[in-house]
Amino acid sequence: MKLRPASHLILGMVQMGARSGYAIKKAADVSTRFFWPMSLAQVYPELARLEDAGLLSRSDDSHGNRARFAYQPTEKGEEALRKWLSSPGGEETQFRDEGILRLFFADNLPRQDQLALARRLRERAREGLDYTRKEIIPSAEALKDVGIDYPARIAQLRAETYQCTEQWLARLEGELEQQA
Amino acid sequence: MKLRPASHLILGMVQMGARSGYAIKKAADVSTRFFWPMSLAQVYPELARLEDAGLLSRSDDSHGNRARFAYQPTEKGEEALRKWLSSPGGEETQFRDEGILRLFFADNLPRQDQLALARRLRERAREGLDYTRKEIIPSAEALKDVGIDYPARIAQLRAETYQCTEQWLARLEGELEQQA
DNA sequence: TTAAGCATGTAACGAGTTACATGATTGA
DNA sequence: TCAATCATGTAACTCGTTACATGCTTAA
Numbered sequence: 001m002k003l004r005p006a007s008h009l010i011l012g013m014v015q016m017g018a019r020s021g022y023a024i025k026k027a028a029d030v031s032t033r034f035f036w037p038m039s040l041a042q043v044y045p046e047l048a049r050l051e052d053a054g055l056l057s058r059s060d061d062s063h064g065n066r067a068r069f070a071y072q073p074t075e076k077g078e079e080a081l082r083k084w085l086s087s088p089g090g091e092e093t094q095f096r097d098e099g100i101l102r103l104f105f106a107d108n109l110p111r112q113d114q115l116a117l118a119r120r121l122r123e124r125a126r127e128g129l130d131y132t133r134k135e136i137i138p139s140a141e142a143l144k145d146v147g148i149d150y151p152a153r154i155a156q157l158r159a160e161t162y163q164c165t166e167q168w169l170a171r172l173e174g175e176l177e178q179q180a
Numbered sequence: 181m182k183l184r185p186a187s188h189l190i191l192g193m194v195q196m197g198a199r200s201g202y203a204i205k206k207a208a209d210v211s212t213r214f215f216w217p218m219s220l221a222q223v224y225p226e227l228a229r230l231e232d233a234g235l236l237s238r239s240d241d242s243h244g245n246r247a248r249f250a251y252q253p254t255e256k257g258e259e260a261l262r263k264w265l266s267s268p269g270g271e272e273t274q275f276r277d278e279g280i281l282r283l284f285f286a287d288n289l290p291r292q293d294q295l296a297l298a299r300r301l302r303e304r305a306r307e308g309l310d311y312t313r314k315e316i317i318p319s320a321e322a323l324k325d326v327g328i329d330y331p332a333r334i335a336q337l338r339a340e341t342y343q344c345t346e347q348w349l350a351r352l353e354g355e356l357e358q359q360a
Numbered sequence: 361t362t363a364a365g366c367a368t369g370t371a372a373c374g375a376g377t378t379a380c381a382t383g384a385t386t387g388a
Numbered sequence: 389t390c391a392a393t394c395a396t397g398t399a400a401c402t403c404g405t406t407a408c409a410t411g412c413t414t415a416a
Contacts (some may be wrong), residue, residue, distance in 0.1 A: 036280075090277075091304055095275050150286045153352065
């Protein structure tokens, strides 16, 4: 049975304490989604696959009439997670950004429209930075209390990357304003 | 007919002077692929779609026995490109990086393996920066001679982002070395 | 009581990749 | 002559998304 990155992501989230599929998705939405997006529709089939493979064990965790399942990593599951963490591969990063793609072709635009585009992208970067500071960093910091440090570190990296982009766009904006 | 980002990418590349499908792919490989990946198998059907929609015109450009087609944007095509460049949308950027995903779960690893992972990722960042400086920036700089400035700007952004990441990983490496 | 959030799943669709298939030209 | 590169396309498959479908619980 072939494990994909999403499999390891889910395995890791369960290891971190996310019990239900819903909880896994919620946790991913404020953390891993920025470097590995995953939809809820992926989670449930993948949980089933992981259980079939004996990497997760599932138990009933309904309260009242609401159905819920609680997942736990098996020893085999913990082993698989550690093995993946130490393995090479997946070197190729993939990035998709229609905004930057537009900017790449911006020579075809009149000066004023170039400036407008740069401003929009800068605004977007600023919002991303804000969101990271207000939502992502705090939720990651909270995990430090239970001895989980890397999410906070990576949230920090995310903030710095946004800052880097925003500064670059600020410089571009400045240049374009001068030319106008 | 619906235009996707890849359609606009191809339209833009043709506008920039890439004549054949092959040339479009080659140009994309040293520029746009870093923020909008595209395979050769996408190019040919998309060129056909754009021609059908009247945004590109195609003419025979064989030399000798080797078949080749030369594409040119129609007025409608140029118009569509400008319209897209000024339009909003595509705000959501998407990033996939299995390396960072691993690092996110690195709390599950013994110190030494954490350090090894950090070093690998740093090495990767350094290679990416090197490649950007040696290959991407020079090919983008060359375009300035024909009045196309943005590719060089964006190559610069790419270099700065790598630097930012590399510095962050260097700090992490330092912290981990101290703890060991 | 009603909206937001919790909770689990499936089905249809679309986008993109890899592999396949073929052949010409050019420079070492 | 032989490898690298130029050149165009198709077919099968995989992955992921959106939309669908359903129902409970909790707090305002």
